[in-house]
Amino acid sequence: MPTLSLPIVSTCSVSGCSYNHDHDCQAGAITVTGSAASCGTYVGGDAKGGVDGGTAMVGACHRTECVHNADLECSAEDISVGAGKDPADCLTFSAA
Secondary structure, eight states: OOOOOOOEEEEEOOTTBTTEETTEEOSSEEEEETTTTEETTOOBSSOOOSOTTOOOEEEEEOOTTBTTEETTEEOSSEEEEEOSSSSSEETTOOBO
């Protein structure tokens, strides 16, 4: 079985997310979903989540019309997350 190389979340500017620690996403993996390529892992609030020192990856992408989507997996080298139509969107999203 081949090893899947998941793209990293290189930047996250969503300071109100529980997984954001100093503009680095500390979730193990995120899911990109929704009509605005939103980060489905976004959790607003004061609680802190994730693992300090970790690097989040894109675990799944539901946006089949994105040029980086291959079989519901992200094929971009890395992605950026920030405010868009939703508080936390995949800013690397690009419609085919």
